[in-house]
Amino acid sequence: MPGRPEYTILPLDYLVLRGADADEALVLRKETLTWKDLRTRVSRLAAWLAREVPEKGARVATWAAKGEMTCVMPLAAARAGLVHVPINPLLKHAQVAHILGDSGAALLLGTPARLATLEAVRDVPRECRVVAEDVAMTAAAAFEGHLGASTADPNDLAAILYTSGSTGRPKGVMLSHANLWLGAESVADYLGLASDDRTLAALPLSFDYGQNQLLSTWYAGGCVVPIDYLVPRDLLKAVERHGITTLAAVPPLWVQVTELDWPPEVAGRLRRLTNSGGALTVDLVRKLRSTFPSARLFPMYGLTEAFRSTYLDPALVDVHPTSMGKAIPHAEVLVINDMGRIAEDDEEGELVHCGPLVAQGYWQDPERTAERYRPAPAASRYGGTAVWSGDRVRRARDGLLYFVGRRDAMIKSAGNRISPQEIEEAALATGLVAEAVALGVPDDRLGQAVHLVVRAAADASDAVSELPRKLMQDLPNFMQPKIIHWRERLPTGPNGKLDRVVLAAELDGGLKA
Structure with missing residues (x-):
C-alpha cells in the first residue's frame, strides 16, 4: 500500500x-x-x-x-x-x-x-x-x-x-x-488557475463551493469579481465587462445561462466552467458545450463535510457526461460495499471520503458527528477519520465514479440543500396545520422542487389562503413550497410515523397522471 x-x-x-x-x-x-x-x-x-x-x-x-x-x-x-x-x-x-x-x-x-x-x-x-x-x-x-x-x-x-x-x-x-488551504490548492491545481485568471463569484460566499471561488483564485494569484445578480443576463454582462475567464454555477442557473444569446466573442472569453450542487443532465452538458465551445467544463461532486470529493476531467465530458469523475487532489474516495469492503467494479456501495479535506465534524454536536465522521476503512492510505457520505455510487472498470442515489431525505433545489424538517417546523409553527411533510419532487429547472403536504388544523378555517403568506414571511425564497397539497389525512407506517415513502409515491403518481 x-x-x-x-x-x-x-x-x-x-x-x-x-x-x-x-x-x-x-x-x-x-x-x-x-x-x-x-x-x-x-x-x-x-x-x-x-x-x-x-x-x-x-x-x-x-x-x-x-x-x-x-x-x-x-x-x-x-x-x-x-x-x-x-x-x-x-x-x-x-x-x-x-x-x-x-x-x-x-x-x-x-x-x-x-x-x-x-x-x-x-x-x-x-x-x-x-x-x-x-x-x-x-x-x-x-x-x-x-x-x-x-x-x-x-x-x-x-x-x-x-x-x-x-x-x-x-x-x-x-x-x-488546513481544510481551507488545501481545498484552495486542490481546486487551483485541477482547474489550472493562473495569475491572469478572473473569476466571477456568482455563488453565495456562505457555501463551501462559493467561498472556494475566492480562495482558489487567490491561491493562484488571480482576480475575483463578486456579483449578486438579479437576472442571468447580469452574468453575461459581467463576463463581457470584466474579461471573466472562470464561471461557477449550479445546474438550474446553467439552464438559464444557456437560454441566453451569447455573442461568440463574449462566450469565447471563458476558459473554464465549473458545476456542483447537483448533477448535469446529458442535454445540459450538450448545451454548455455548444454555447461555450472553447471553455473546459468541470462537473464536480462534493459535500460540505469534506469540501469536495471528485471532478470529471473535461476531456472525458463528451464521452462520459453522467460520470462524477475521480478524486480531486488531496482526497481519497473509496466505494465501500454493504459488507464493509472495497466494492468491486460496477458494484454499488457508499462513497467514503478520506484525507486532509475531511472537516473536523459538526460544531457542538457529537451525536451527529459520530454518525457521519467515522474511522476510515482499513484500505485507506490516509487512515484517521473519514466522511461516510450516505451517497450510493458505483465505480466502473476505468475508475470513473457514477452516482446512484441518496440515502437521506435531503431536498436539493437550485443548488441549495434544504432540510425537510425545517420547512415542516415552520408550517406547524403557524398553527394553521396539524401535520406537515416536505418532499423534494423532480423538477426540470430546479433539480428538485419543494412540495409540502399538510393536514389543516381543526379550527383553521382560513388555512388554505393564510399558510402561503405565513411561510413567505418565515422562510427564505429557496425554501418556499412550489405546491402545497392539502389532505384530509396523511398516511402512517407501522411505527406510527408519517410515511414519507407513500406520500412521495402519491405525489409522483399524481404528477404523472
Missing part, C-alpha cells in the same frame, strides 16, 4: 501573499483592489477584529451581500485568530437566530436592512454584539494598527459553515486552516 501523501499547509491568511503588488485582486462596485490594497485591508480589518473580539477562537458572523467585508473576512478573521461564520444573506431572522445561538457568535456584522429584521431580545443572543457593516468597515479603514501574518496551527478552527441536514436545524461544519 502506498505511503501517506505529503503536502504543505500554511495559515489561511497567507493566501493574501500570493499575488503581485500591482495586479488586480478584487473588483468591487466602486473600486478595484490591487494585491497590495488587499493585503492592507486584510491587515487592518484583522487588527480591528482582534481589538473588538480579543478572545482567540471566538466566532464572528457576517450577514450581508457580497462586498469588501464578506470577501475579506475569511482571511481577516483567520489572521485575528477568530472563527468566521458566514450566514447566507437569503436567510431570514429565524434561521439567523439559530446560527447565532448555536455558534455562540460574539459579533455579528451585517447590512443595516438585514439587522433591522432581527428582534433584539428574541433573535440575538445576549452575548452577541451587533455592528452595521458600514460602521465596521469605516472603523477598520481608519484603524491605525496592522496585524501581521498569523502563526496559527493548521488544525486550528478557521470557519464554521452552516448546512441543512436531512433532519433538524442547520448544523455547523467545522473547517480548519
Whole structure:
C-alpha cells in the first residue's frame, strides 16, 4: 500500500501573499483592489477584529451581500485568530437566530436592512454584539494598527459553515486552516488557475463551493469579481465587462445561462466552467458545450463535510457526461460495499471520503458527528477519520465514479440543500396545520422542487389562503413550497410515523397522471 501523501499547509491568511503588488485582486462596485490594497485591508480589518473580539477562537458572523467585508473576512478573521461564520444573506431572522445561538457568535456584522429584521431580545443572543457593516468597515479603514501574518496551527478552527441536514436545524461544519488551504490548492491545481485568471463569484460566499471561488483564485494569484445578480443576463454582462475567464454555477442557473444569446466573442472569453450542487443532465452538458465551445467544463461532486470529493476531467465530458469523475487532489474516495469492503467494479456501495479535506465534524454536536465522521476503512492510505457520505455510487472498470442515489431525505433545489424538517417546523409553527411533510419532487429547472403536504388544523378555517403568506414571511425564497397539497389525512407506517415513502409515491403518481 502506498505511503501517506505529503503536502504543505500554511495559515489561511497567507493566501493574501500570493499575488503581485500591482495586479488586480478584487473588483468591487466602486473600486478595484490591487494585491497590495488587499493585503492592507486584510491587515487592518484583522487588527480591528482582534481589538473588538480579543478572545482567540471566538466566532464572528457576517450577514450581508457580497462586498469588501464578506470577501475579506475569511482571511481577516483567520489572521485575528477568530472563527468566521458566514450566514447566507437569503436567510431570514429565524434561521439567523439559530446560527447565532448555536455558534455562540460574539459579533455579528451585517447590512443595516438585514439587522433591522432581527428582534433584539428574541433573535440575538445576549452575548452577541451587533455592528452595521458600514460602521465596521469605516472603523477598520481608519484603524491605525496592522496585524501581521498569523502563526496559527493548521488544525486550528478557521470557519464554521452552516448546512441543512436531512433532519433538524442547520448544523455547523467545522473547517480548519488546513481544510481551507488545501481545498484552495486542490481546486487551483485541477482547474489550472493562473495569475491572469478572473473569476466571477456568482455563488453565495456562505457555501463551501462559493467561498472556494475566492480562495482558489487567490491561491493562484488571480482576480475575483463578486456579483449578486438579479437576472442571468447580469452574468453575461459581467463576463463581457470584466474579461471573466472562470464561471461557477449550479445546474438550474446553467439552464438559464444557456437560454441566453451569447455573442461568440463574449462566450469565447471563458476558459473554464465549473458545476456542483447537483448533477448535469446529458442535454445540459450538450448545451454548455455548444454555447461555450472553447471553455473546459468541470462537473464536480462534493459535500460540505469534506469540501469536495471528485471532478470529471473535461476531456472525458463528451464521452462520459453522467460520470462524477475521480478524486480531486488531496482526497481519497473509496466505494465501500454493504459488507464493509472495497466494492468491486460496477458494484454499488457508499462513497467514503478520506484525507486532509475531511472537516473536523459538526460544531457542538457529537451525536451527529459520530454518525457521519467515522474511522476510515482499513484500505485507506490516509487512515484517521473519514466522511461516510450516505451517497450510493458505483465505480466502473476505468475508475470513473457514477452516482446512484441518496440515502437521506435531503431536498436539493437550485443548488441549495434544504432540510425537510425545517420547512415542516415552520408550517406547524403557524398553527394553521396539524401535520406537515416536505418532499423534494423532480423538477426540470430546479433539480428538485419543494412540495409540502399538510393536514389543516381543526379550527383553521382560513388555512388554505393564510399558510402561503405565513411561510413567505418565515422562510427564505429557496425554501418556499412550489405546491402545497392539502389532505384530509396523511398516511402512517407501522411505527406510527408519517410515511414519507407513500406520500412521495402519491405525489409522483399524481404528477404523472
